[in-house]
Amino acid sequence: MPPMVLLGPPGAGKGTQGQMLAEELGIPQIATGDILRAAVKAGSELGQKAKSYMDAGDLVPDEIMVGIIRDRLQQPDAGEGYILDGFPRTVAQAEALDDMLAAIGQKLDHVVHIDVDNELLVKRLSGRVICRDCGATYHTRFNPPAKDRVCDLCGGELFQREDDQEKTVRSRLAVFQERTQPLVEYYRQQGIYRKVDGDQDPETVRARILQAIEGK
Ligand code: AP5
Numbered sequence: 001m002p003p004m005v006l007l008g009p010p011g012a013g014k015g016t017q018g019q020m021l022a023e024e025l026g027i028p029q030i031a032t033g034d035i036l037r038a039a040v041k042a043g044s045e046l047g048q049k050a051k052s053y054m055d056a057g058d059l060v061p062d063e064i065m066v067g068i069i070r071d072r073l074q075q076p077d078a079g080e081g082y083i084l085d086g087f088p089r090t091v092a093q094a095e096a097l098d099d100m101l102a103a104i105g106q107k108l109d110h111v112v113h114i115d116v117d118n119e120l121l122v123k124r125l126s127g128r129v130i131c132r133d134c135g136a137t138y139h140t141r142f143n144p145p146a147k148d149r150v151c152d153l154c155g156g157e158l159f160q161r162e163d164d165q166e167k168t169v170r171s172r173l174a175v176f177q178e179r180t181q182p183l184v185e186y187y188r189q190q191g192i193y194r195k196v197d198g199d200q201d202p203e204t205v206r207a208r209i210l211q212a213i214e215g216k
Helices: 014-025 032-042 045-056 062-072 091-103 118-126 166-180 182-190 202-214
Strands: 004-007 029-031 083-085 110-115 128-131 137-139 193-197
Touching: 004 014, 004 182, 014 029, 014 083, 014 202, 029 032, 032 045, 032 062, 032 083, 045 062, 045 166, 062 091, 091 182, 110 182, 110 202, 118 128, 118 166, 166 182, 182 193, 193 202
Parallel strands: 004 083, 004 110, 029 083, 110 193
Antiparallel strands: 128 137
């Protein structure tokens, strides 16, 4: 299966849908936010460079992100297709991705934009909690764990992301509008852009995404 991109503002459900689709389609989900958070946690050189951008809700520079993706796409599990979650986020990243794929005779098959109203995004992110151990995502109201602050899957502690405070969320939404929204036109011109309404429950959104990519 050729690669696909999940596009959407912070909190649209890229991570949630990426995980569900990866299981369903049997291909990996490649989430640049997760790669960066792991680097920050490990205290690596990449993590040290990325942390201040992430905490402020800004984008990490394109050359760093392109390098990360170039390395990741060379891993053996990326040979049979993958779902990109959080990359590309700028036109320069999209052009670099097109070049990388062209060099190996591939191209993107689908770009699915999960569209959600900004106020709902703020509600989703300010209630999001994540397992420190396994990374599972919950929402204190929309998808609560059975026991407060404890992961249903592994019993790990649930925490709120540093960049999910309302002020930072609003900066991230503004950055999306300014830097990432131009990708809509970029991919529309390639004829691979699909927009899906993401304001329903995760199962409904999942069905809409599958319909968008299968109905191509
Ligand atoms: P990243 O981790 O990619 O953050 P993001 O794009 O802001 O996306 P989120 O993870 O916040 O949201 P999501 O769309 O995955 O939603 P989720 O499924 O979790 O990036 C973080 C930072 O890293 C960036 O700010 C930047 O600094 C840097 N970075 C990363 N990639 C980069 C790049 N390419 N270039 C430069 N910098 C980069 O859902 C959110 C919440 O809503 C959850 O609680 C979930 O349970 C709930 N939810 C999900 N779907 C539904 C639904 N349908 N109904 C109700 N609740 C739902």
